[in-house]
Amino acid sequence: MTDDIEVKPSRRTLIATAAGLAAFGAAGRSVARDAVSEPVMRSGPGQPFILTTWDFGPGANALGYDILKQGGSSIDAVEVAINHVELLPDEYWVGYGGVPNEVGETTLDAMILWGPTHDIGAVGCLKRVKKAISVARRVMEETQHTMIVGDDATRFAVRMGFEEVSLTNLRSQEAWETWKAKGERSDAFKPEPFVEDNLRGHDTVGTIAVDADGNLCVGCSTNGREFKIPGRVGDSPVPGAGAYGDQSVGSAVATGNGDVMMRFLPCYHTVELMRQGMPPDLAAAAAIKRITDRGYKFGGGIAAVTVDGHHGGAQAGWDDAGFSYSVQTADGNSKFPI
Ligand code: SD4
Numbered sequence: 001m002t003d004d005i006e007v008k009p010s011r012r013t014l015i016a017t018a019a020g021l022a023a024f025g026a027a028g029r030s031v032a033r034d035a036v037s038e039p040v041m042r043s044g045p046g047q048p049f050i051l052t053t054w055d056f057g058p059g060a061n062a063l064g065y066d067i068l069k070q071g072g073s074s075i076d077a078v079e080v081a082i083n084h085v086e087l088l089p090d091e092y093w094v095g096y097g098g099v100p101n102e103v104g105e106t107t108l109d110a111m112i113l114w115g116p117t118h119d120i121g122a123v124g125c126l127k128r129v130k131k132a133i134s135v136a137r138r139v140m141e142e143t144q145h146t147m148i149v150g151d152d153a154t155r156f157a158v159r160m161g162f163e164e165v166s167l168t169n170l171r172s173q174e175a176w177e178t179w180k181a182k183g184e185r186s187d188a189f190k191p192e193p194f195v196e197d198n199l200r201g202h203d204t205v206g207t208i209a210v211d212a213d214g215n216l217c218v219g220c221s222t223n224g225r226e227f228k229i230p231g232r233v234g235d236s237p238v239p240g241a242g243a244y245g246d247q248s249v250g251s252a253v254a255t256g257n258g259d260v261m262m263r264f265l266p267c268y269h270t271v272e273l274m275r276q277g278m279p280p281d282l283a284a285a286a287a288i289k290r291i292t293d294r295g296y297k298f299g300g301g302i303a304a305v306t307v308d309g310h311h312g313g314a315q316a317g318w319d320d321a322g323f324s325y326s327v328q329t330a331d332g333n334s335k336f337p338i
Contacts, residue, residue, distance in 0.1 A: 039310070039311050039312065039334075040309055040310050040311075041309040041311070041327060041329045041331070046212045047212070047309075047329065047330060048065070048068035048069065048077075048209065048329075049068075049209065049305075049309060049327060049328065050068060050074075050077055050078075050081065050207065050208070050209040050210075050327070051207065051208045051303060051305050051311060051325055051326070051327045051328075052064070052081055052085075052207045052208075052325065052326055053204065053205060053206045053207075053253060053255055053301075053303050053323075053324075054203050054204075054205065054255070054323070054324065054325070055322070055324065056084070056085045056088065056091065056094075056203075056205065057324065057325055057326030057335065058326045058328075058333050058335065059084060059085075060082065060084045060085050060205065061081060061207075061326055061327070061328035061333055062328065063080045063081055064078065064081035064209055064328075065077070065328040065329075065333075068209060068211050068212065069330070071211075072211065073211055073213075073215065074115075074209035074210055074211035074216060074217035075112070075137070075215075075217045077207075077209040077211065078112065078133070078207045078208075078209050078217045078218065079219065081205075081207045081209075082110070082133040082205050082207050082219050082220070082221050083131050083133060083134060085221070086108075086130060086131055086132060086205075086221055087131070091203070092171065092172075092175075092201070092203070093201055093202060093203030093204065093223060094203060094204065094205050094221055094222055094223060095108065095130060095167075095221070095223065096130050096166075096167035096168075096169065096172075096223075097167065097168070097169035097172050098171065098172050098223050099172070099201070099223040099225065100168070100172045100173075100175060100176035100179075100226070101227060101228045101229070101230050101232070102186050102227050102228065102229055102230060103230055104168070104172075104176040104180070105127065105167070105168070106167035106168060106172055107125045107126060107127050107167070107223065107224070107230075108123065108125075108126040108127075108129070108132035108167070108221065108222070108223050108224075109122075109123065109124050109125065109132065109221070109223075109233055109234050109236040109242070110122065110123055110126070110135070110136040110219070110221035110222070110236060110237060111123075111136055111147075111219065111220055111236060111237040111238070111242055111243055112133060112136045112140055112217065112218070112219040113217065113218050113219070113239065113243060113244065113245045113251075114140065114215075114217055115215055115216030115245055115246070115251075116215050116216075116247055118246070118247065119140050119141075120140060120239050121137055121138065121139030121140025121141065121143075121145075121146065121147075122136050122139060122146060122147040122148075122237035122238070122239070123135050123136050123139060123147070123149065123153045123157075123237060124149040124150070124233035125149050125150045125153070125231055125232070125233050126149075126153045126154060126157070127150065127151060127153075127154045128154050128164045128166065128167060129154055129157040129158075129163070129164060129165075130163075130165065130167065131162065133219050133220075133221045134162070135156070135157045135160070135162060136219070136221075136237070137219075138156075138160045142160065146239070147237055149233060150231065167223075176227075179226075179227055186227045186229055187200065187226075187227065188225070188227070188228055188229050188232070192296075193296055193297050193298055194295050194296060196297055197257055197298045197299050197317055198257075199225055199256070199259070199299060200225075200226045200227075201226060202255055202256055202299060202321060202323075203222075203255070204220060204221070204222035204236055204254075204256075204258075205220060205221050205222070206218070206219070206220040206242070206243055206253025206254065206255060206303065207219050207220070207253070208245070208250075208251040208252075208253060208305050210305075210307055210309075214307070216245050216246075216251055216307055217245070218243045218244070218251040218252075218253060219243065220236045220243045220253050220254075220255075222236045222242075222255075222258075224236070224258070225257075225258070234258030234259065234262065235254060235258030235259075235261050235262035236254075238262050238265075239268075240265035240267055240268030240269075241254065241258070241262035241264075241265050241267060242258065242262070242267065243267050244265075244267035244270070244271050245271065246271050248275075248307070249271055249274050249275045249306065249307065250271060250274050250280065250307050250308075250310075251267075251271065251304065251305060252266075252267040252270035252271050252274075252280075252283075252284065252287075252302050252303065252304040252305075253267065253302065253303055253304075254266055254267050254300065254301070254302050255300065255301050255302075255323070256298060256299050256300020256301055256315075256317075256318070257298040257300050260291060260296050260298045261291065261298070261300050263291075264287070264290055266284075266287040266288060266290070266291065266300075266302055267287070267302065269283075269286070269287035269290060270283045270286075270287045270302055270304050271283075271304070273286055273287070274306055279312060280306060280310055280311050280313070281304075281312025281313060281314060282312070283304060283312075284301075284302035284303070284304045284313050285314035287302060287314075288300065288301075288302060288314050288315070288316050289316075291316070292316050297317065298316065298317055299316070299317035299318045299321060300316055300317065300318070301313060301314065301315035301316075301318055301321075301323040301338060302314055302315075303325035303338075305327075309329075311325075311327060311336075312336075313325055313336065313338040314338065315338050318338075322337070323338050324336055324337045
């Protein structure tokens with residue numbers, strides 16, 4: 001462990017990350033739990049909750065929570081919450097109408113994990129279908145496969161009854177034309193980000209819900225990375241990278257430079273640390289620190305929650321990015337800047 005860490009855990013951590021991690025390592029879970037003030041929500045049987053990343057979190061949570069409070073399933077809550085963000089006309093970093101690739105096309109990555117069976121469905125580089133998380137759900141529910149990619153994912157979606165439409169709108173078209181006119185190569189051809197982060201923008205939606213029956217579901221959806229090389233698949237649909245969950249532990253979702261983050265499976269790492277009793281904010285910080293310790297300069301964040309309602313997050317390189325997650329319970333919606 002080095003002292004010059006850049007990882008910023010949730011502001012609800014009252015001690016520095018290095019000290020917190022040291023306390024955990026030295027004295028075990030009870031010291032770590034006492035040493036930090038992590039948010040805990042009212043949870044337990046019959047008390048569902050939903051967590052969503054970024055500024056669209058409250059709107060997404062409200063729709064998902066409507067389902068949960070009527071006794072609905074967390075999988076429906078996650079799908080509805082993420083569909084809401086995927087279909088927002090002004091959201092550039094999720095769904096249609098944003099983040100064109102090198103040739104001006106928007107493509108989508110998404111994943112969903114259902115806690116009770118540990119079944120996962122994912123799509124990578126999905127083209128011409130708007131509701132990527134819903135296609136991922138169909139991969140999970142209708143097939144034995146875990147991930148389907150590219151034009152074949154589109155063909156699968158059409159077989160499942162989804163409409164094929166262009167994902168380009170005026171904004172993504174203009175963004176691509178402006179970039180193209182500059183004659184630049186894609187940032188993806190630059191050297192690995194050991195000096196500075198190459199990823200432009202952020203905002204991937206990640207949603208975690210536990211329903212009244214205690215069933216965990218997690219999902220995420222993104223259009224990835226601006227001016228990416230066609231065919232690029234990011235971290236979001238990769239289990240353990242963009243999201244992960246374990247019905248008996250909790251879940252984590254990631255956002256940020258997926259090309260770097262997926263190399264470390266940070267959501268798997270976070271959940272496994274929570275399994276050992278580490279609080280979510282320290283677990284997320286440790287998973288991110290694993291990446292910065294290897295010298296990567298990247299912007300990225302993780303939000304995590306245990307099935308019994310402890311939640312927290314961490315980020316690196318995003319002091320001014322406004323990364324937050326929001327949690328909705330029977331007590332209402334609260335936003336947690338990180
Ligand atoms: C990706 N992780 O495809 C996504 C982008 C993202 O916040 O999360 N932005 O690399």
